[in-house]
Amino acid sequence: MKKLIALVLALAMALSLVACGSSSSTTTTSDTTTDSSAAAATDSDEVIYLTIWSPTDEAAVEEWWVEKLAEWNEANPNIQVSREAIDRSDSYAYDNKIATAVTSNDLPDIFYVDGPQVSYYAANGVTVPLDDYFTAEDLEDFVDSAVTQNTYDGQLYAIGATESSVAFFYNKDYLTECGVDVDDLDSRTIDNPITWSEFLEIAEKCTTDSYVGTHIIMDHGEGLPYALEPLYVSEGVDYISDDGTTAEGYVNSAEAVTTTAWLANIIANGYANIDPIDDEFLNGACATMLGGSWDIATLEESADFEWGVTYYPVSDDTGTAVSPCGDWAAAISKNCENVDAAGEFLQWLMNTENVATYAAAIAKPATRSSAYDEEAMADYAEGARALIVEQLENTASPRPRSPSYANFSSDYAEAMTNIFSDAASTGTVDEDYIQSELDRVSANFTENYETYYAE
Amino acid sequence: MTKASNLSARKRNERIAAYVFVIPAVVLLVAFLVVPMIYTVYYSVFQYQIMRPDDITFIGLKNYVKLFGDSDFWQALKNTVYFTVIVVPCQCALALALALLVSKKFRGVAIFRTMYFSPQLTSMVVISILWTVLYNSNPNTGLINSLLTNLGFDSINFLSNEKTAMNSIIFMSAWQGAGYQMMIFLAGLQGIPGEQYEAASVDGATKFQQFLYVTIPGLQSTIKYVIMITMIQAMKLFTQPYVMTQGGPKNSTKTLVYYIYTQGFQNGNFGYACAVAAVFFVIVVTMSLAMKRVTSATD
Numbered sequence: 064m065k066k067l068i069a070l071v072l073a074l075a076m077a078l079s080l081v082a083c084g085s086s087s088s089t090t091t092t093s094d095t096t097t098d099s100s101a102a103a104a105t106d107s108d109e110v111i112y113l114t115i116w117s118p119t120d121e122a123a124v125e126e127w128w129v130e131k132l133a134e135w136n137e138a139n140p141n142i143q144v145s146r147e148a149i150d151r152s153d154s155y156a157y158d159n160k161i162a163t164a165v166t167s168n169d170l171p172d173i174f175y176v177d178g179p180q181v182s183y184y185a186a187n188g189v190t191v192p193l194d195d196y197f198t199a200e201d202l203e204d205f206v207d208s209a210v211t212q213n214t215y216d217g218q219l220y221a222i223g224a225t226e227s228s229v230a231f232f233y234n235k236d237y238l239t240e241c242g243v244d245v246d247d248l249d250s251r252t253i254d255n256p257i258t259w260s261e262f263l264e265i266a267e268k269c270t271t272d273s274y275v276g277t278h279i280i281m282d283h284g285e286g287l288p289y290a291l292e293p294l295y296v297s298e299g300v301d302y303i304s305d306d307g308t309t310a311e312g313y314v315n316s317a318e319a320v321t322t323t324a325w326l327a328n329i330i331a332n333g334y335a336n337i338d339p340i341d342d343e344f345l346n347g348a349c350a351t352m353l354g355g356s357w358d359i360a361t362l363e364e365s366a367d368f369e370w371g372v373t374y375y376p377v378s379d380d381t382g383t384a385v386s387p388c389g390d391w392a393a394a395i396s397k398n399c400e401n402v403d404a405a406g407e408f409l410q411w412l413m414n415t416e417n418v419a420t421y422a423a424a425i426a427k428p429a430t431r432s433s434a435y436d437e438e439a440m441a442d443y444a445e446g447a448r449a450l451i452v453e454q455l456e457n458t459a460s461p462r463p464r465s466p467s468y469a470n471f472s473s474d475y476a477e478a479m480t481n482i483f484s485d486a487a488s489t490g491t492v493d494e495d496y497i498q499s500e501l502d503r504v505s506a507n508f509t510e511n512y513e514t515y516y517a518e
Numbered sequence: 519m520t521k522a523s524n525l526s527a528r529k530r531n532e533r534i535a536a537y538v539f540v541i542p543a544v545v546l547l548v549a550f551l552v553v554p555m556i557y558t559v560y561y562s563v564f565q566y567q568i569m570r571p572d573d574i575t576f577i578g579l580k581n582y583v584k585l586f587g588d589s590d591f592w593q594a595l596k597n598t599v600y601f602t603v604i605v606v607p608c609q610c611a612l613a614l615a616l617a618l619l620v621s622k623k624f625r626g627v628a629i630f631r632t633m634y635f636s637p638q639l640t641s642m643v644v645i646s647i648l649w650t651v652l653y654n655s656n657p658n659t660g661l662i663n664s665l666l667t668n669l670g671f672d673s674i675n676f677l678s679n680e681k682t683a684m685n686s687i688i689f690m691s692a693w694q695g696a697g698y699q700m701m702i703f704l705a706g707l708q709g710i711p712g713e714q715y716e717a718a719s720v721d722g723a724t725k726f727q728q729f730l731y732v733t734i735p736g737l738q739s740t741i742k743y744v745i746m747i748t749m750i751q752a753m754k755l756f757t758q759p760y761v762m763t764q765g766g767p768k769n770s771t772k773t774l775v776y777y778i779y780t781q782g783f784q785n786g787n788f789g790y791a792c793a794v795a796a797v798f799f800v801i802v803v804t805m806s807l808a809m810k811r812v813t814s815a816t817d
Contacts, residue, residue, distance in 0.1 A: 159783045162568050166788070187569035273658060283764040337678045340651070340659045348658060473784045477766060484678045484767030487655075511785065515567045 111404045113144045116160075117175035118151035118391065120425060127424040135411060142404045147171065155284055155473065165189055170396035172405050176221055177285065178212040178389030179462040179472065182307065185215035186466030186516060190394040192218040196406035197413075204415075208388040208459035209430040215464055222409060223392030224418040225427035228451045228459065229290050230386070231257060231376060232344060232354040232362070233265070235369040241269045241350070248373050253453055256374035256384055259294075259325060262351075266334035269350035276334035278343050278352035279326070281483075287476045289462065290353055291326065293385035296460050297378040298322045302475065303508070307465030308517070310508035314475065315501035322378075323482060323497045331486035344370075356451040360426035372447045374454060388459035390427060428452050470511040474504045555799065558792045566789035568782065574789070581793035591794060593769045594777040595801070601688060601773065602752040602805075609692040610744055613699030618733075620700070621707045631704075635697040642694065646761035649690045653677050653762075677763050680770035687758045687771055695751070699744045706740030707733070742813040749809060753802050774798045 119125070128146050136143050151157045158180060164170045165187075176184060184190045197219055202210050206226060213221040235245045243265050251257060257265075266276030280286040288302065295301060300318040303310045313319065329335045336343065344352040345366055352358075353375070362370055375386040393412065395405045411417070419437035422429035428451050434440055435452070442448050462468065478500040486492055562581055566574040585591050620631045637645060653676035654660030663673040676686040710733065718728045734741075756775040759765050765772035765780065772780075778798065782791030 155784055162783050162786070165569050166571050168571070184569070187567065189569055275656075283766070336656050337675065338655055340654060340656070348656070470785050473780065477764070480764070480766045481768045484680065487675055488679045514565070515786075
């Protein structure tokens with residue numbers, strides 16, 4: 064009897080495993096039933112189901128998605144769209160999710176991608192061109208930087224509703240205490256931004272036992288190359304060549320070493336923390352920061368001090384004004400079986416009203432010029448937000464468009480972490496070490512590009 | 519039917535039952551361990567960009583040749599071995615000390631057991647974030663540096679200095695992991711008969727001598743098991759460097775598993791990452807066998 068019970072139990076276990084394995088097919092059957100009923104309900108052709116992946120965001124953005132998808136799905140019974148919010152975490156976690164989906168051929172129909180990654184996905188055939196759905200006339204309404212960033216090899220591969228920028232934020236109360244002329248900072252224009260030496264002077268004046276003079280994004284990820292690139296461009300040389308094929312003579316040029324040494328000097332002198340806490344500026348732990356356009360809403364809501372914002376600092380040598388830009392954009396994946404339906408949905412998603420309301424919900428500047436006429440974007444008419452839009456329209460410089468940028472981004476972030484760590488430990492700036500680290504970044508870029516993309 | 523044939527039929531049935539019981543575990547092992555391992559070795563001889571799974575090129579042993587000349591690989595191996603060599607004895611000693619402490623019967627001992635075990639119940643990611651804040655170099659925000667500066671010492675860049683980063687991770691890892699080993703030691707301690715301590719005491723053995731000549735021999739098999747699992751866990755170090763240091767500064771916390779991850783996912787060199795993973799597997803198996811041989815020799 065015991066043997067019989069043992070055998071029955073073992074068989075039950077084995078069967079339960081088989082059942083686990085086949086659970087997905089059961090779900091598929093149920094989905095098919097839903098599909099059929101939905102199709103029957105609409106009395107029309109087959110219903111197309113599209114899935115979107117985009118990073119998880121604040122409650123306002125999540126609500127926007129729910130509301131907008133409900134609106135679309137009601138108006139378009141033949142194209143039903145659902146969204147899956149993917150945890151972005153920090154550094155490169157979201158990109159890893161995409162990479163895994165590519166290897167398992169499991170990409171959604173549409174997915175959001177950070178601006179500089181557009182070229183990487185396009186060059187590897189992971190995304191499809193969108194030119195059939197967005198004509199040159201349509202794109203005239205979008206800021207140049209957004210279109211440029213999302214274009215690879217002459218074709219548009221992604222389309223985004225929002226942009227971003229970085230500017231110089233300062234704690235007016237504290238700067239006044241330190242004897243900095245705040246009125247002068249307030250009065251700067253896009254033609255007369257502060258220079259690196261003025262930036263450094265303020266940071267030095269404001270560094271005390273309880274404050275650091277400034278804050279640099281230290282996310283060990285894409286935040287570093289994003290926020291710091293304008294310094295390099297302003298000094299005269301970008302990270303990578305315009306055609307995206309080489310970093311040799313660019314990221315390791317004499318100008319790049321000078322720029323990096325200037326940054327390392329800030330760390331070596333203790334004017335900025337090498338491992339700053341979150342919201343360091345908001346928490347009154349630093350006097351100034353190179354902060355993002357997304358910080359404005361947080362500061363308006365929570366800062367208990369007077370703060371101001373002015374244009375991104377320029378090199379003393381060239382005086383060339385440059386500012387960061389780029390944000391997440393939607394792309395259609397190679398696994399999408401109904402590209403036309405996805406294109407139609409994206410056309411609707413990127414209409415002026417949707418762009419304006421999405422930008423307002425996510426507290427970022429819009430990519431469409433016409434969006435600023437909408438009531439949702441009224442905040443952008445003046446003040447800090449207007450300054451951000453002014454930078455986007457006049458000084459924005461998209462990040463390099465190269466299929467090897469993904470490699471470059473992590474290598475550059477690692478090199479800068481090493482350089483800053485060296486500066487913080489020794490209290491000095493070693494230009495030879497900076498050169499060797501930037502040479503390594505360049506060599507890795509060359510190896511990656513030559514291995515996978517060079518013809 | 520004779521008694522002998524009854525016995526043989528029973529044995530046969532038992533054998534069949536044993537196979538049936540084993541099948542689910544074997545199926546899972548094959549699906550999630552053996553097949554991925556075979557695929558890892560297979561892909562290691564290809565040039566495989568992670569974004570192009572349909573466009574891979576056979577390159578023979580080139581990935582392995584590249585690996586042996588790759589300074590980052592050797593640095594990652596060195597870091598992994600350093601972490602293992604330091605953390606295994608430290609964590610095991612700490613766990614044994616805690617187990618001895620909480621094996622005594624006194625009021626509130628359950629509270630101490632729970633406290634020492636509680637880090638095990640928390641996600642390593644959460645603990646890593648917490649310790650990143652504790653280790654923050656700014657005395658205004660980092661609790662440990664605040665304590666140091668209040669005591670008159672200079673603040674330390676725990677995680678952003680290559681000389682201290684790995685040791686900081688080791689300290690935190692030993693603190694987090696010791697609770698689990700403590701529970702295993704505790705079970706081992708409870709298996710040592712009280713009479714042995716009584717006999718040793720009657721013979722005039724001090725507490726330290728009792729520990730040396732009764733506790734340690736009584737825990738011999740437990741110690742071997744704990745050392746083995748701690749070593750294998752230590753070799754797989756990933757979460758702490760991923761969350762706290764991203765392998766830096768200056769590669770000082772880059773471990774082999776973290777290196778496999780960065781090569782495979784961030785750099786897209788999937789074939790190369792597979793080659794590193796295959797070599798890593800050989801290293802772990804070799805070290806485990808060596809450890810087993812060393813501990814068996816002491817029997």
